[in-house]
Amino acid sequence: MLCEECGKSQATVHIERIINGRKTTMHLCRECAQRSGFLTLGVLFQPSFSINNLLSAFLGSQMEALPSLGPGTEGPRCPVCGMSYRDFARAGRLGCSRCYEVFEDRLEPLLRRIHGSDRHVGKAPAATGEGAQIRRELEELKKQLARAVSDEAYEKAAELRDRIKQFEAKLRGNPE
Amino acid sequence: MKGKKADIFQNILRNSSSPWMDGSGNLGNVAISSRVRLARNLEDVPFPHLLSGKDADLVLKKVFQTVGRVGERGFGGPIIQTSLSDISPLDCQVLVEKHLISPQHAVSKTGKGLVLRYDESVAIMVNEEDHLRLQVLRSGLELDEAWVLASGIDDLCEQGLDYAYDEQIGYLTSCPTNAGTGLRASVMVHLPALAVANEISRVLTAVNKVGLVVRGLYGEGTEGQGNVFQISNQITLGQTEKEIIENLSLVVKQVVSEEIRVRETLFKNHRIEVEDRVFRALGLLSNARKITSDEAIKLWSDLRLGAEFHMIPGLTISDVNEILVLSRPNYVQKVFETTLTAQERDIRRADLIRKHLSSKGV
Numbered sequence: 001m002l003c004e005e006c007g008k009s010q011a012t013v014h015i016e017r018i019i020n021g022r023k024t025t026m027h028l029c030r031e032c033a034q035r036s037g038f039l040t041l042g043v044l045f046q047p048s049f050s051i052n053n054l055l056s057a058f059l060g061s062q063m064e065a066l067p068s069l070g071p072g073t074e075g076p077r078c079p080v081c082g083m084s085y086r087d088f089a090r091a092g093r094l095g096c097s098r099c100y101e102v103f104e105d106r107l108e109p110l111l112r113r114i115h116g117s118d119r120h121v122g123k124a125p126a127a128t129g130e131g132a133q134i135r136r137e138l139e140e141l142k143k144q145l146a147r148a149v150s151d152e153a154y155e156k157a158a159e160l161r162d163r164i165k166q167f168e169a170k171l172r173g174n175p176e
Numbered sequence: 177m178k179g180k181k182a183d184i185f186q187n188i189l190r191n192s193s194s195p196w197m198d199g200s201g202n203l204g205n206v207a208i209s210s211r212v213r214l215a216r217n218l219e220d221v222p223f224p225h226l227l228s229g230k231d232a233d234l235v236l237k238k239v240f241q242t243v244g245r246v247g248e249r250g251f252g253g254p255i256i257q258t259s260l261s262d263i264s265p266l267d268c269q270v271l272v273e274k275h276l277i278s279p280q281h282a283v284s285k286t287g288k289g290l291v292l293r294y295d296e297s298v299a300i301m302v303n304e305e306d307h308l309r310l311q312v313l314r315s316g317l318e319l320d321e322a323w324v325l326a327s328g329i330d331d332l333c334e335q336g337l338d339y340a341y342d343e344q345i346g347y348l349t350s351c352p353t354n355a356g357t358g359l360r361a362s363v364m365v366h367l368p369a370l371a372v373a374n375e376i377s378r379v380l381t382a383v384n385k386v387g388l389v390v391r392g393l394y395g396e397g398t399e400g401q402g403n404v405f406q407i408s409n410q411i412t413l414g415q416t417e418k419e420i421i422e423n424l425s426l427v428v429k430q431v432v433s434e435e436i437r438v439r440e441t442l443f444k445n446h447r448i449e450v451e452d453r454v455f456r457a458l459g460l461l462s463n464a465r466k467i468t469s470d471e472a473i474k475l476w477s478d479l480r481l482g483a484e485f486h487m488i489p490g491l492t493i494s495d496v497n498e499i500l501v502l503s504r505p506n507y508v509q510k511v512f513e514t515t516l517t518a519q520e521r522d523i524r525r526a527d528l529i530r531k532h533l534s535s536k537g538v
């Protein structure tokens with residue numbers, strides 16, 4: 001297969017990306033893959049290529065896309081560790097757990113690009129786990145309720161309303 | 177660490193037969209070992225790269241306290257806790273060679289710590305890239321079992337520590353590439369037949385295409401050494417731990433079945449060539465007076481193939497795996513408790529391997 005970018009060299013790097021929930025595959029030669037900044041999974045075979053390079057490749061293109069900030073305007077800093085987003089882009093490491101909250105707007109798209117998702121569905125600490133579980137179920141029930149109402153399935157909607165009330169009561173008895 | 181504990185720790189370092197490399201477990205004749213690693217951090221405490229020495233010591237103290245409460249019962253066996261600054265640089269390097277800490281953890285040891293189960297199957301690095309990095313090792317393809325133990329220990333540690341956790345993003349880590357589950361699962365596989373048949377790159381490209389990463393025996397840059405490859409997950413967010421592990425296990429099973437398919441063909445059509453290779457390796461390893469670690473690893477792979485085929489009476493996969501440990505440069509120096517030149521190491525290494533094989537009667 002020939003490279004989709006230059007059409008000359010053999011495509012040896014196959015990049016799978018999830019864009020708006022749809023999976024697309026690009027076939028590139030090593031040079032074009034490197035040049036286009038799509039240094040993703042396929043290239044990790046190269047001994048010199050580490051996950052941190054991968055991250056800085058992501059961050060690099062993200063930083064370029066940022067409007068240039070004047071000197072001294074590094075944006076908000078994390079109140080716990082003092083890091084700015086720019087510090088993070090430089091270091092490839094966040095400063096503390098609070099950074100995730102402070103830089104949420106920019107981290108979420110980054111997480112989506114790295115993982116194809118920004119929603120954790122795995123294990124939760126027992127202390128927060130139960131509440132989180134109930135909240136997730138509650139969200140789901142509310143969605144179902146909206147659907148039932150728009151379908152004019154009033155009997156089902158009444159049933160759902162009761163269950164939502166039960167869950168909300170449970171949540172009050174189970175504060176964060 | 178003093179007295180009895182210090183002695184035990186020294187014995188662990190000098191031990192060349194780790195239970196997690198004993199050839200047991202599912203598909204143990206191809207899958208060397210399975211590893212599950214969880215990254216965890218404390219809420220609102222700067223990540224280790226920003227921690228001052230004093231604060232790092234506080235984190236260390238807090239983790240050790242909690243681990244002490246989790247105790248032998250929680251870990252499934254007796255444990256040792258130590259600050260890395262109490263360990264000699266050579267001992268740290270031996271821990272790296274034995275896959276018990278990362279190379280990164282062994283540099284600049286202030287504020288860093290290690291919790292280690294005596295049998296080496298559970299380790300926690302404290303203040304590596306994250307406040308806690310818990311790893312569980314198992315022989316063979318045993319990711320489920322490793323995950324159950326890791327998650328259980330994680331639950332118990334959580335009772336004493338305020339983990340950094342966000343309802344949407346999950347466990348928060350120093351590097352966003354680990355966020356979510358914080359789970360990195362990996363399996364080490366021995367693929368000599370695929371290598372001989374020149375099919376390694378085809379198989380590994382396929383592995384890559386499904387979003388998994390391949391590294392070598394001693395991490396990045398050691399791909400193909402001893403025909404050993406480590407296959408691990410890349411994505412840590414948006415999938416459950418179970419999905420991550422099932423996905424990885426499935427792919428590893430496919431790789432293993434490809435390897436076995438080629439082995440069978442090799443054995444059927446080129447039996448004499450395979451035997452020749454195995455017994456030449458045995459001859460060299462049991463007679464050489466000088467051997468580099470590179471040569472030893474190459475021969476190790478051939479010898480292991482022999483053990484996998486039960487070709488050498490009395491020699492088990494576990495016996496062969498020990499040669500891997502015996503060949504490491506720092507391990508050799510540890511056994512002789514002295515600094516050695518490369519030349520001296522090659523001589524001592526050959527000695528160690530020779531004695532090891534003759535003690536097994538081959």
Ligand SMILES: [Zn+2]
Nearest residue numbers: 003006029032
């Ligand atoms: Zn190209």
Ligand SMILES: [Zn+2]
Nearest residue numbers: 078081096099
């Ligand atoms: Zn911060």
